[in-house]
Amino acid sequence: MIEERYGQALRRLPPWAVDALIGAGVALTVSIVISAGQGGRQSPDAIAHLWAVGLGALMLARRRHPVTVLAVTALGLFAYYAAGYPAVGIAVPVAAALFSAAEFGRLVHAVITATVVIAVSLFFRLAEGDDFSFVVGYELAGHILLMAAAIALGDSLRSRRNAQAGARRIAELTAQRYRQEADARLHAERLAIARDLHDSIGHTTSVISLHADVARESLGRDESQTRAALDLIKSTTTRTMSELRRTVALLRTPDEDARSVVSLSSVDTLRETAAAAGIEIDIEMRVTAELPATVDASAFRIVQEAVTNIVKHSRGTRARITALDDGAVLRLSVVDDGPGQVRDGGPDHDIGPGHDIGSGHGVGPGHDIGSGHSTGSSHRVGPGHGIGPGHGIAGMRERAETLGGTLTAGRESAGFAVRAVLPLERTS
Template sequence: MAADIALAVLVVVVVGATIAANIGDTSPPDPVAYALAVVLGGVMLVRRRWPVGTLLATTGVLLAYYTTSFPPVGLAVPVAAALYSAAERGRVRWAVGVSVALLVVSTAARAREGDDLAYLLGYEFVGSAALMASVIALGDAVRSRRGWRAEVRRQARAAELEREREAARRVERERVRVARDLHDLLAHTVSVISLHADVAREALEDDPDTARRSLAAVRAACGDVVRELRATVRALRASDDRAPVPGLDRLDDLVASTRAAGLDVRVEVTGSRVPLPAVADAAAYRVVQESLSNVLRHADARVVHIGLRYSGDGLRLTVRDDGRGPDGEGAGWGIIGMRERLALLGGTLRTQAPPGGGFLVEAEFPPVEAS
């Protein structure tokens, strides 16, 4: 509103000054002429809401002004603000059309009155047309720049929302990863504790040494799970990803704890062992851990074979037991989690019950160079 009031005052002052100059007329200007100048300025107060109406009203007042004997005020100056407002509000066609109509009507009327055509066309027409074109171009440029700024702000907001969504997706993926790790860790540890607790309960009276060894294994398993839980909490609190995660370098400890639970675990490594990327190394460890947990809980097996075959095509990991095979209990979240881990790395996981009995887990990791 302040800008519109300032523009209205400017129009009144400019047109009033032109009237007061009284070019070509010696008689004092009529007060009605000044009143029409005030009307030209007053319509600027509604230019934002009714840009076309403001332009037409200004044109009508100007035509009414020139039907009298008031001092000439020119053609472009009184309508300049209205033309600018119409173009600024996106009504460029209306502004151009009204400008052309005013130029044609004014030139024809003055030529009929006997004005010099050379002066009329070479000076008046060109000057008025240039001023009208300039204010229309200025208004359209302001509108375009305003639209560009709005688009930049919109794109910035969209980019910010996308960054927030991506951050939320990363947090969700991290939560899923932590949930998988905790599932694998707790499932394996609880299985080991359960088996040792059963052994200790049965041997408590007949074989105290065995019971003590089983309870010691339970205590060791509890210590391991507490350490891993603390490491997980540290990783969640850390501001970076440098918190250590278990990998195949801890496979011997995992095998030892499983053997202590009474399972004969045999490991065979084929090919030259090469370091895997941290995420693939952790995934391989979790696949072995979950597979051994399933064997302890569901398979009633005696022997488990773990195979690690390194080659230029990556790593092929197999875990096979001689138990009774799947009975519907082992197809829960553990296998789903393993399959999701491999899918995120571009690998595959296959599970099957071989003809000879037992259960087989095969994990194919992508080439080391592509991981």
């Protein structure tokens, strides 16, 4: 209880004020004992009371020089008794100095000083003829207990202060670690959103590039085809801008508990893009429950990238998208019926799992659409057009592996297929 009260005083008052209060208490207590006039060869005078004030004034230096304060107090006590002034005991005058030395980590000095003061007092009192039973059997125990209590209190306060400082340091380090983890999660979330933006804009750019060339080839020949291509470009950009605004809203409020910007339920939007390129899409969705947000978004992006590659590179006319949720994993497949896909200018080169096709490689100016075709929405990149290596399949595989799943892509008997298995981690 005493330690708690002293600790509270330390927190409420500045250090110099605490030292001043302790010094005033020492000076007042010793002056009262001196005024009792018990024993001694001469009556208490101004010098005796000035000595008491000096003991109190030493407390102002107890933080910076605890050992010096302790030594001066002990020597001052010896000088006081040598001058023959009334008895003040030995524990009361040195108790505050012993407490201060122990409080500031000078425990050994405090114990040695207390031992020396007791030994010197016993020697001179017994040498002067004081009763042994009274000095040793009656007074000694009280002096020892008071000095020991002062030392123990100071050391306990120091230990408590160190423990509190350690606890504060641990709390600061823990809070810092939590902040770092939160920053890392936020960074990872923003990277995921940025990747979503990249995939979405890459898909849109491919569509716009393709149909801009269709509109250019149809200009002046087939106004309805030109208008259809431009309408598709407009609807695609409008949809992408809407998705972009939702994504930016998440970036502005990263702590918002919102659903993913994209979802597998939006896979129907890909049908229009494929149909405009002359590819019919069949969709089979057998998802029985709500998917985790990360799985939902990644599944849509994988399907979107696969459809983009079909639109850009396949020579087939149909594709099938299948999503099956069996409770443990989500199985995705995107399969076209093309006889082969074009890569690097060579006709009918199959693209295996290790070959990547970038979604960002659109048809640049000067590339004719198809061989021998000038109009029609079904124009795609034909043989002889070099498509540089990109990161399409690699990006899809990275998304799947990030979730603990797998992805394969390559030629099958039915056509080119992209298949992914994504584990589900639904909360109970």
